Amino acid sequence: MACxxxxxxxxxxxxxxxxIPKRDYNPNLGFLSFSxxxxxxxxxxxxxxxxxxxxxxxxxxxxxxxxxxxxxxLDLNIEMPKPxxxxxxxxxxxxxAIWWGLNVVFNIYNKKVLNAYPFPWxxxxxxxxxxxxxxxxxxxxxxxxxxxxxxxxxxxxxxVAVAHTIGHVAATVSMSKVSVSFTHIIKSSEPAFSVLVLxxxxxxxxxxxxxxxxxxxxxxxxLSAATELNFNMTGFMGAMIxxxxxxxxxxxxxxxxxxxxxxxxxxxxxxxxMSLLILTPFAIAMEGPQMWALGWQNAFSxxxxxxxxxxxxxxxxxxxxxxxxxxxxxxxxxxxxxxGNTMKRISVIVSSIIIFQxxxxxxxxxxxxxxxxxxxxYSQVSFFFTIYLDVTRKSFCNNxxxxxxxxxxxxxxxxxxISVQC
Numbered sequence: 001m002a003c004x005x006x007x008x009x010x011x012x013x014x015x016x017x018x019x020i021p022k023r024d025y026n027p028n029l030g031f032l033s034f035s036x037x038x039x040x041x042x043x044x045x046x047x048x049x050x051x052x053x054x055x056x057x058x059x060x061x062x063x064x065x066x067x068x069x070x071x072x073x074l075d076l077n078i079e080m081p082k083p084x085x086x087x088x089x090x091x092x093x094x095x096x097a098i099w100w101g102l103n104v105v106f107n108i109y110n111k112k113v114l115n116a117y118p119f120p121w122x123x124x125x126x127x128x129x130x131x132x133x134x135x136x137x138x139x140x141x142x143x144x145x146x147x148x149x150x151x152x153x154x155x156x157x158x159x160v161a162v163a164h165t166i167g168h169v170a171a172t173v174s175m176s177k178v179s180v181s182f183t184h185i186i187k188s189s190e191p192a193f194s195v196l197v198l199x200x201x202x203x204x205x206x207x208x209x210x211x212x213x214x215x216x217x218x219x220x221x222x223l224s225a226a227t228e229l230n231f232n233m234t235g236f237m238g239a240m241i242x243x244x245x246x247x248x249x250x251x252x253x254x255x256x257x258x259x260x261x262x263x264x265x266x267x268x269x270x271x272x273x274m275s276l277l278i279l280t281p282f283a284i285a286m287e288g289p290q291m292w293a294l295g296w297q298n299a300f301s302x303x304x305x306x307x308x309x310x311x312x313x314x315x316x317x318x319x320x321x322x323x324x325x326x327x328x329x330x331x332x333x334x335x336x337x338x339x340g341n342t343m344k345r346i347s348v349i350v351s352s353i354i355i356f357q358x359x360x361x362x363x364x365x366x367x368x369x370x371x372x373x374x375x376x377x378y379s380q381v382s383f384f385f386t387i388y389l390d391v392t393r394k395s396f397c398n399n400x401x402x403x404x405x406x407x408x409x410x411x412x413x414x415x416x417x418i419s420v421q422c
Contacts, residue, residue: 095328100344102321104351109314110172111180111356116299116307120172121283122292126311128168128276131319135269147266154274159252161274167245169279174238180352181360182228184345185368186239189221191378193243194250202251207385213378220371227364264326272319342376 113123138144174183192214198204225236262270299307328340349368353360 095324096340096343099321099324099328099340100347102317102324103344104348106314106317106321107175107180107184107348107352108355109310109317111175111352113307113310113314114172114176116303116310117295118176119287119292119295120176121169121279121286123176123311123314124169124172125276125279125283127315127318128272128279130312130315131269131272131322132276134316134319135266135272144265144269147262147270149262149270153262154270156252157270157274160249161271161278163245163249163252164271165275165278167242167249168275170238170242170245172238174235174242177232177235177238178228178230179356179358181349181358181368182224182230183235183239184349184352185224185371186221186236187243188342188345188368188371188375189217190243190246191375191382192217192221194247197244197247197251206382209381210378210385213374213381216370216374217378218374220367220369220374223367224364224371225367227361227367229359229361229364264328265323268323268326272322342372342379345375346372 110123114120117123135144139146171183171187174186195206195210195214199206225231303310349372352358
């Protein structure tokens with residue numbers, strides 16, 4: 001007797017278990033779980049599964065185990081209802097369209113502001129202040145639910161806010177010195193920083209394919225930097241520091257979010273408020289009101305009232321695109337998010353080159369393409385092995401009187417159906 005979940009691009013086996021549906025698919029949790037019952041010792045059992053499209057399952061009230069000869073099989077096809085498939089795809093498409101659009105608009109206005117008003121510390125502060133004000137008004141008017149937090153939440157949020165502040169300022173400094181496209185090409189190498197930090201500072205090991213996927217990322221970024229027409233060391237280092245800071249932000253955020261019930265929108269709002277409190281004194285020390293006032297007069301005299309709109313727009317769109325990205329994490333899988341992030345970077349690079357008419361050499365464009373392709377490959381490989389390790393390490397547990405397991409399948413919009421043979 002055998003139990004298998006077909007389309008096995010990823011598989012594992014166990015000799016003591018038969019899987020039965022345990023509970024409904026929960027779109028908020030993003031997984032489908034199975035529980036198991038022990039099999040007779042003289043039978044061989046195995047199961048395998050793969051992930052290609054989202055999983056949906058309705059409750060099975062009285063699951064049964066079927067006895068059958070090895071040559072016989074019972075196919076149970078668990079498919080996502082078509083209306084729900086279409087609705088989920090439309091929802092994800094809307095998230096991506098808004099996310100990419102807001103990010104492109106932010107980068108355009110941000111670069112316009114920095115070209116006319118080269119004060120990245122103040123620009124970064126205004127972005128955080130605007131987002132904080134938007135959320136405070138939303139909470140006061142009950143447009144958004146006020147988050148329930150405690151001292152432990154804010155204590156865990158502090159290192160996240162420090163890393164977020166450094167990453168935000170460093171990226172803005174970079175963009176004030178080099179083109180938008182070059183900053184984003186260098187920032188596409190963030191996965192390499194993530195792997196290196198986790199490996200050498202935290203001792204985490206990765207499969208060989210993950211390390212190999214870093215080669216095009218590092219190589220493409222290096223080629224693009226070496227052939228950049230308007231290379232600036234401050235701009236280059238700003239993008240690199242931003243990568244490193246955001247890696248630590250993600251690490252601290254993952255630890256701080258354990259057991260936390262604050263949703264993505266409110267989490268980012270709290271992060272913005274704390275980052276604003278951290279950044280403001282440093283912005284005053286680094287630039288100061290006198291420099292800001294003088295720079296404002298020069299920019300306003302050259303551009304006119306439109307300059308004020310540029311600052312307001314870049315501040316609002318910065319908050320909105322980050323807020324949408326955090327909210328999207330509640331709705332889509334990590335794999336889908338990483339693919340969307342790669343495509344977002346491509347849209348920003350292409351649009352900025354067109355709008356600002358940035359001169360690009362063919363060899364420079366090749367380096368950018370290699371780096372972004374490497375980022376895409378890394379997202380696929382790392383997700384694959386995350387699933388594999390989660391299943392092989394966590395799916396089986398032993399009890400002195402009863403063997404049981406919970407098999408967790410992380411879902412993304414690429415899953416079509418599961419075919420079960422018993």
